[in-house]
Amino acid sequence: MNKSLLTMVIAATVFTAPLKAEDVYEYKETPKPNQIDDLLDDDKDGVINARDLCPQTPGKADIDNDGCGTYIKTEEEMNLHILFQNDSSVIQPMFLAQIREMSEFLEAYPSTSIELQGYASKVGKAEYNQKLSERRAQSVQTALLDNGVASSRVRIVGFGDTRLDELGDDEVSHAMNRKVVATVVGLKGNVKEEWSIFTKIEK
Template sequence: MKTAILPLTILLLASNMASAESDTSSDEFEYLETPVAEQIDDLIDDDRDGVINARDLCPETPLKAEIDNDGCATYVKTEQTMQLHILFANDSSNINPAFLSQIRSMAKFLKDYPSTSIELQGYASKVGNHKYNQKLSEKRAQEVQSALINNGISHSRIQILGFGDTNLEELGDDEVSHAMNRKVVATVVGHKGSVKEEWTIFNKIEK
């Protein structure tokens, strides 16, 4: 009986293999090309502000800036004031070295606010000839102007005005009042707009 089962088993296996080979011929499908998406708008966000290029009115927004719906940053206007007050010896336009740090600080301030200009107002005490004092006050302002230029400030941003011995703040006739009136003064107001930053999950708290 065993010898009869073995040939039958082999016959069945051969039959199954033949049918499997015949079935593979029918497993053929028509090739479909991958569809290409037609992108109408530019969905790229070059400045990474969360607003796509297609509707970004400010395409170069600084990183971390708080923006509006048009992709434009929010700016906060700041204002700073710098004063210059330099005193001179009697009948002299030489700048005392003690005031050179003031001039350097003013030069740095003018560089930080490049759209500003400065008016140097020179004064003289009520000692001596009025016409002479007028020229002396102008010369003092010119010396401060030269010092600012030497610190990198353009000549076009500096104006000079000499008041001589007029418009004085100290009206006394004593030596202290005269000393306070031998001066060059200036007040500069600088305006600047800084970007308001937006909090994100990547912000770090300063420790």
């Protein structure tokens, strides 16, 4: 009997040998893991969903252990100061640039609202001056809306001749009191980006 045939005979003998009782084991299914926590990382910030308190973190943000980005707050202020002619609520062309700049400012800071405060000089009756100050504020409001500002972001109030900046009785003082003013503070949070090999170090 050659060597290869002998090997086949031995193998057949081994694999066809009767099984003994101690060689038989009961089959057990592989247990399925009871995974409760969400181990995925949907926003790809390195923190799994189960621990991520800020699931919509912007890409490249410098995050903390809770998956929340670091924001750097910036603040900017914009003033509006529009003067009117006597007994008039018409905006003069020289003040239209201010209105455009304020519209652009409000667009840059979409969470900011504006209160337009209208005033009148102490000439004529107080009741008439109250209505006049409101019409002046409304004129500026209309101009802002025409420049794309949402009406929900603009509030008007008229003070009539009750809050005078200039107390004189001359024409210059009266002219300075015929106005609409507003001060708006815009706040914006810019996300701080994480460090990488491409980050530039300020000198």
